[in-house]
Amino acid sequence: xxxNAGEPRTITWLGRTEMTGIWKTPVTGRVGVRGVNVxxxxxxxxRAHGGPHKAVYAYAREDQHWWEAELGRPLEPGVFxxxxxLTGVDxxxxxxxxxxxxxxxxxxxxxxxxxxxxxxxRMNDPEFPRRFSLAGRPGAYLRIIDEGExxxxxxxxxxxxxxxxxxxxxxARIYLREGAGAERMLRAPQLPAKWHEWARDHIARAKFAx
Numbered sequence: 001x002x003x004n005a006g007e008p009r010t011i012t013w014l015g016r017t018e019m020t021g022i023w024k025t026p027v028t029g030r031v032g033v034r035g036v037n038v039x040x041x042x043x044x045x046x047r048a049h050g051g052p053h054k055a056v057y058a059y060a061r062e063d064q065h066w067w068e069a070e071l072g073r074p075l076e077p078g079v080f081x082x083x084x085x086l087t088g089v090d091x092x093x094x095x096x097x098x099x100x101x102x103x104x105x106x107x108x109x110x111x112x113x114x115x116x117x118x119x120x121x122r123m124n125d126p127e128f129p130r131r132f133s134l135a136g137r138p139g140a141y142l143r144i145i146d147e148g149e150x151x152x153x154x155x156x157x158x159x160x161x162x163x164x165x166x167x168x169x170x171x172a173r174i175y176l177r178e179g180a181g182a183e184r185m186l187r188a189p190q191l192p193a194k195w196h197e198w199a200r201d202h203i204a205r206a207k208f209a210x
Contacts, residue, residue, distance in 0.1 A: 001061050001085045002026040002152050004078030005041035013121040020118045021049070022081040026152070033105045034147040038083045052143055053110045053192040059139035061087040066137065080132075081122065082139060089156050091140050092169040097162040097190030104148030106159070111192055112138035112172040138172040164188050171195060182206075 004024035011020055021043045032039040036055040043050035059082035064075050077085035084102070098109045115129040125131075132138075166188040174181045175198070185191060185199040 001087045002077040003031045003038065003150060004083055004085060005031070005038050006078075007040070007042045011121055013117070014126060018118075020121065022118045022122045024078040024081055024083065026077050026085075028152075030103070030149045030151045032147075032149050033103075033144055036144065041083060054141040055144045056083045056107065056142040057113060057139060058082060058084040058086055058089075058091050058142055060089060060091040060137075061085055063092070063137040063139070067135075070135075079122070080139065081119065084142075086156060092137055092172075093167050094140050095161050095164070096166050096168065096171065096188040097164075098158060099145065099160045100142070101157040101159050103150030103154045104146075105144065105150050106146035106148075107142040108145050108190065109168060110141045110143045110190065111195065112168040113141060114138070114172070114175070133172070133176055136169060136173065138168060140168045162188070162190065166191075174199075 003026065005027050006021055006024040008019045008021040009023060010017060021041070024041065027040060033056065036050055036052055038056060057080075059080050061077070064077075064079070064085070068075050092112070094109045096109055096111070100107045100109070115132045117126070117129060119132060120126045120128045164187040166184055170181075171185060171188075171191065174185060175195075182199040182202045185195050
């Protein structure tokens with residue numbers, strides 16, 4: 001539906017002044033996707049945001065419609081800080097490691113989004129990150145496998161899908177439910193190592209507690 005980008009800006013929120021790149025707006029024409037970014041996009045804190053496993057963030061327009069009903073107001077593309085606002089794609093139901101061809105770019109689904117306080121600032125609601133997490137609509141961070149260009153109106157082609165069946169929504173639910181089913185994460189080798197480390201630690205603690 002749209003490609004969204006924005007450079008970091010300085011904001012003051014709840015008494016703290018920080019840089020954030022969560023404000024993103026639709027761009028026109030074909031957009032380059034290379035390295036770990038969409039052209040014209042940036043992240044303020046690369047320790048927590050961006051990088052190869054969080055290069056591009058995708059969110060479903062259908063989930064935005066759900067939020068519009070919850071919040072009682074319209075929401076524009078990019079409002080969740082997503083680079084790609086997609087329609088007709090089950091982003092939260094995407095399998096970890098699933099590959100999407102959009103334009104001339106090849107992406108791989110890497111992990112769900114775990115929101116921080118900056119989403120609360122963007123939505124002008126300090127409780128919104130918690131609401132977002134509990135809603136079970138995390139969207140998906142994507143890796144860039146092949147660089148290229150894309151634009152609004154391009155189709156999303158699912159070119160491959162691993163058979164382990166672990167989705168972005170599954171990972172988010174397991175984490176937020178404090179590890180129930182943590183062993184499932186280990187079935188998805190395409191998950192970033194930090195998720196496997198968390199799962200193994202949780203499994204070990206659970207065994208020790210018995």
